[in-house]
Amino acid sequence: MxxxxxxxxxxxxxxxxxxxxxxxxxxxxxxxxxxxxxxxxxxxxxxxxxxxxxxxxxxxxxxxxxxxxxxxxxxxETEQSKKMFDQVTYLSQRIGKAQEQVKNQTKENREKDVKHVMFQSLSGKSLQGLMLMDLQDLTWTIDQYLEQVHSRMKNFKEALKNENQEQGATAAADRPMDNVTP
Known part of the structure; x- marks a missing residue:
């Protein structure tokens, strides 16, 4: 369906x-x-x-x-109105949800702006003129990227180590046994 x-x-x-x-x-x-x-x-x-x-x-x-x-x-009357809401309550809830969405979108936009500044600085653009809050957010973003890089490197090393161990075990199993006596 x-x-x-x-x-x-x-x-x-x-x-x-x-x-x-x-x-x-x-x-x-x-x-x-x-x-x-x-x-x-x-x-x-x-x-x-x-x-x-x-x-x-x-x-x-x-x-x-x-x-x-x-x-x-x-x-x-208290039981009657317990789960009831009127248009004002409904609109208040909708406004609250819309404000939450705006807050989340503002945060997302801020993160994108900081990432943009970070990548521009990597290409040589100066960080002068940034406010303290901008620099703090930039530091936090860089730290997050570094954590991701370290995590990926750790996972890659572990995968490479496991692969080498498997290849070593396979190679040992494939070797002919010359000195075996029946």
Missing amino acids: MARKKVKLAYITNDGARKACFRKRKKGLLKKVSELSTLCDVNACAIIYGPYDTEPEVWPSPDGVQRVLAQFKSMP
Whole structure:
């Protein structure tokens, strides 16, 4: 089965396509609510107000929705709002995630800039004009590269040593045994 490509979440300007998409998504959402209720044995309901319907669509039935809402309203208010969040909370979470992404991208850009300065300095460009923080980051980056080089050299030496030992053992096994007496 092929994976679907990621859908760009944007308003669908074509009326027919938007209406068809709404119908399909609504059907899929109601199916998911039904599956969740059945598979996990939870009380669930759905109320969907659509621009193309005069009445809201409810699942499983108007009475079923009333039962779930009554059960929800009978809970203490602290329990009701425990896992609930509104648009402000949702947007706050999204902003937090976006800020984290910006922070990570800024760090990645900084690392690339420092690597660029390092490689330029290897080709003879002067380091004058760099601030102390830039020089500290450059030192750290160089140390990281040196650790990688030392690690690769160590691994290469060990692999070469193992290969030489294997060749020595193979050569000894291949030598004819001249002095063996039966």
